[in-house]
Amino acid sequence: MRLLGGQTRRLHQALQQGQDHGAGRVLGLLEGLPVVPERPMRLAQLLFLPLEGAVGAAQGLPSFPRAAIPATTALVARHLPALAAEVEAAAPWHGLADHAVVAGLGARLWPAAGQALRDGPPDGWTAPGLTPETVLPALKLASALWRRAVPLWQASLAVNPSEAVLRTTLASLAAEGPAPLAAGMAFLLRNAARPGLVASLATRLAPELAAMAEAALAARLAAEVACLAECDHAAAMAATAARLAVLLAEPEADAPAARQALVARLRREAAQACHGHYATALAARLLAPATRAAAAPPADDATVAMLEATARDLCGLEAAGRELGQQAEFERRREEALRRLARLAGNPAGLSRIELARLAEILAGPEAGLALLV
Amino acid sequence: MPQPVPRPPARPALFAERGCAVPFTAPLLAGARLRRQSPEPAELLLPGPGGTEVVAWDACLARRAPSLHDRQLWARISQQERPTPALIRAAAREVAWLGYAGRPAQAAALTAQRQQEAVRDVVREALAKAFGEEAAAGALLGPMVAILAQAGVGHDQLAQSPPTAAIPQGIVALQAFCASIAAFAQSAPGQAERRAASIALSAARMTLPKADACLAALWAAVAELPPGPARQAPQPAEVLPKLAALAARAEWLLDGWPMLGALWASADPAERGVLLAEMLSMLPVLPREAEGWAEDPPQDAPWDTLLRARDAVLPGLPEMPAGMWMARHEALRALVP
Numbered sequence: 001m002r003l004l005g006g007q008t009r010r011l012h013q014a015l016q017q018g019q020d021h022g023a024g025r026v027l028g029l030l031e032g033l034p035v036v037p038e039r040p041m042r043l044a045q046l047l048f049l050p051l052e053g054a055v056g057a058a059q060g061l062p063s064f065p066r067a068a069i070p071a072t073t074a075l076v077a078r079h080l081p082a083l084a085a086e087v088e089a090a091a092p093w094h095g096l097a098d099h100a101v102v103a104g105l106g107a108r109l110w111p112a113a114g115q116a117l118r119d120g121p122p123d124g125w126t127a128p129g130l131t132p133e134t135v136l137p138a139l140k141l142a143s144a145l146w147r148r149a150v151p152l153w154q155a156s157l158a159v160n161p162s163e164a165v166l167r168t169t170l171a172s173l174a175a176e177g178p179a180p181l182a183a184g185m186a187f188l189l190r191n192a193a194r195p196g197l198v199a200s201l202a203t204r205l206a207p208e209l210a211a212m213a214e215a216a217l218a219a220r221l222a223a224e225v226a227c228l229a230e231c232d233h234a235a236a237m238a239a240t241a242a243r244l245a246v247l248l249a250e251p252e253a254d255a256p257a258a259r260q261a262l263v264a265r266l267r268r269e270a271a272q273a274c275h276g277h278y279a280t281a282l283a284a285r286l287l288a289p290a291t292r293a294a295a296a297p298p299a300d301d302a303t304v305a306m307l308e309a310t311a312r313d314l315c316g317l318e319a320a321g322r323e324l325g326q327q328a329e330f331e332r333r334r335e336e337a338l339r340r341l342a343r344l345a346g347n348p349a350g351l352s353r354i355e356l357a358r359l360a361e362i363l364a365g366p367e368a369g370l371a372l373l374v
Numbered sequence: 375m376p377q378p379v380p381r382p383p384a385r386p387a388l389f390a391e392r393g394c395a396v397p398f399t400a401p402l403l404a405g406a407r408l409r410r411q412s413p414e415p416a417e418l419l420l421p422g423p424g425g426t427e428v429v430a431w432d433a434c435l436a437r438r439a440p441s442l443h444d445r446q447l448w449a450r451i452s453q454q455e456r457p458t459p460a461l462i463r464a465a466a467r468e469v470a471w472l473g474y475a476g477r478p479a480q481a482a483a484l485t486a487q488r489q490q491e492a493v494r495d496v497v498r499e500a501l502a503k504a505f506g507e508e509a510a511a512g513a514l515l516g517p518m519v520a521i522l523a524q525a526g527v528g529h530d531q532l533a534q535s536p537p538t539a540a541i542p543q544g545i546v547a548l549q550a551f552c553a554s555i556a557a558f559a560q561s562a563p564g565q566a567e568r569r570a571a572s573i574a575l576s577a578a579r580m581t582l583p584k585a586d587a588c589l590a591a592l593w594a595a596v597a598e599l600p601p602g603p604a605r606q607a608p609q610p611a612e613v614l615p616k617l618a619a620l621a622a623r624a625e626w627l628l629d630g631w632p633m634l635g636a637l638w639a640s641a642d643p644a645e646r647g648v649l650l651a652e653m654l655s656m657l658p659v660l661p662r663e664a665e666g667w668a669e670d671p672p673q674d675a676p677w678d679t680l681l682r683a684r685d686a687v688l689p690g691l692p693e694m695p696a697g698m699w700m701a702r703h704e705a706l707r708a709l710v711p
Contacts, residue, residue: 301477301478301481304476304477305476305477305478308476308701312697312698312701315695315697316695316697316698319695352473354442354472354473354474355473357442358442358473358474358476361441361442362697362700365439365696366400366439366440366441366442366444366445369441369442370442370445373442
């Protein structure tokens with residue numbers, strides 16, 4: 001959530017007030033605040049969302065010059081004034097992360113913009129600072145991508161898009177020409193859940209895209225695996241690992257050998273990272289506090305809730321991590337943890353035997369919990 | 375090889391055939407109902423994609439991964455000769471009190487138990503006042519207290535905010551559910567969501583007046599008993615079966631709704647559209663037995679039409695990691711102890 005300037009100032013003043021009075025005012029202010037999205041959905045942002053792969057693209061890829069965005073947005077607004085006004089009216093309340101709103105407005109805006117500019121800009125139209133030789137092909141590219149933007153956007157959002165969906169999407173882009181196909185492929189390689197399949201399918205349609213596709217794919221996969229290092233919590237790491245399990249799925253049989261090797265290496269690295277975090281968090285955030293709580297007088301509700309939440313997060317991380325590899329190592333750590341919980345259950349004090357059995361159940365399933373109760 | 379158990383009809387004839395809702399926490403036991411038709415062993419009825427499936431507990435143990443909580447609950451309820459919603463509630467409360475559903479559910483079970491004891495005290499005191507102390511020690515009032523412990527003794531219960539006895543609590547919760555889902559049905563963005571909401575709303579609206587009428591009839595029957603010393607008090611055999619039947623009817627009518635109401639109330643408003651499919655698969659369908667129990671109110675749709683509409687909107691249970699599911703259902707145990 002982002003606060004507007006005046007709201008920040010009033011919140012600051014309220015926090016400086018006396019404790020009770022100030023707290024009441026802070027709550028009142030927070031309740032009355034509109035939530036300002038991190039990436040507001042202004043007309044230009046929504047319009048150029050499907051052109052993400054083309055705006056400022058690397059050399060060799062068809063690109064749309066960033067400097068042409070304001071003039072092109074104004075041109076579209078001139079053709080579609082009601083729709084443009086509707087998007088701008090929604091902008092303060094919705095961000096590009098509101099996928100349902102983006103999909104709903106985009107489904108009306110993109111095809112209409114594509115149709116409006118199908119025959120190019122009106123005579124005499126220019127984008128400041130750009131020559132017609134630069135801007136006219138860019139406008140043609142944008143128009144083609146907008147016409148195909150709805151399936152492109154849907155394919156980029158799907159959790160696990162089917163081969164048929166990706167093939168149809170890419171084929172429809174290819175029907176618009178080589179440049180829209182390359183730019184659409186770049187968009188999907190950045191965003192879709194199965195970029196390896198996107199690269200293979202696009203390369204089958206246009207073999208000349210192979211080098212570009214493999215380079216973009218390698219960059220995307222490496223960046224995604226690097227995200228694991230930024231996860232400081234088991235739940236976040238589990239979510240990233242689950243995404244990686246789809247991203248790093250076994251490449252197609254006809255995928256280049258270099259990609260096969262890259263995926264295998266990244267899977268190994270990702271699985272190791274997940275297991276490393278699992279082992280550390282299991283020891284430091286579950287077993288150590290559980291041992292302390294078990295030795296002390298009856299644990300308070302907050303401690304038990306924290307232990308159970310940690311066990312739940314670790315169970316999720318294990319499930320996601322095992323999809324990537326290191327199954328035997330996960331198994332070994334988990335068995336060690338269960339033995340440790342069983343030892344604590346043998347002489348329960350601060351945590352009851354049932355509470356320790358519940359931790360084992362949450363971590364490893366009901367059979368593991370049952371073993372602590374018999 | 376054992377013969378497959380035939381699927382039960384979409385609309386049961388009797389409540390005993392519909393079974394009692396059991397608040398299991400394992401995902402594969404979602405929406406379970408227990409029925410026992412002596413001398414047959416107890417069976418579980420589980421909603422599935424093709425309709426309700428009848429499953430033996432041994433099969434559940436092997437294939438449906440019951441939680442520690444579920445095993446404990448089953449151990450207590452499977453031996454009951456004639457399971458009823460009140461008996462299952464008591465067993466579930468005991469299991470939660472032992473800590474098998476976590477600390478919040480444990481605390482809620484303890485509070486609910488104390489509340490029920492307080493209701494018993496109020497009922498005992500009211501009946502002793504009406505019938506005299508001698509009668510209070512006699513054969514009439516003990517069983518009456520047991521019957522009325524779930525109902526309270528009059529409209530004071532419904533006037534309390536929130537009510538303390540289980541049946542008035544269930545009625546108030548169902549009223550709140552009707553109001554909330556009616557508001558949702560009016561503002562839901564999609565047609566499928568609006569249709570699903572109106573199916574759930576119709577089912578709730580067809581149940582609520584009957585439960586309300588049974589409770590009112592129970593309170594009226596108690597109020598009509600002739601007051602006075604023990605020798606003038608009515609005979610237990612004349613009174614108790616009628617009171618027990620009215621209380622049981624209200625219990626059976628409400629069975630399953632408090633859990634659905636809590637699920638709905640605790641859901642993120644943004645996820646309620648998705649939740650409706652799950653709720654429709656667990657909708658407590660009113661058996662034909664209940665048709666004559668109270669004067670039917672004006673209905674949006676008769677049950678058979680409603681069930682056809684439900685099947686058309688494809689009810690189903692969500693896919694969710696087991697740990698997340700169990701946490702959600704343990705949280706419900708804390709809301710509906």
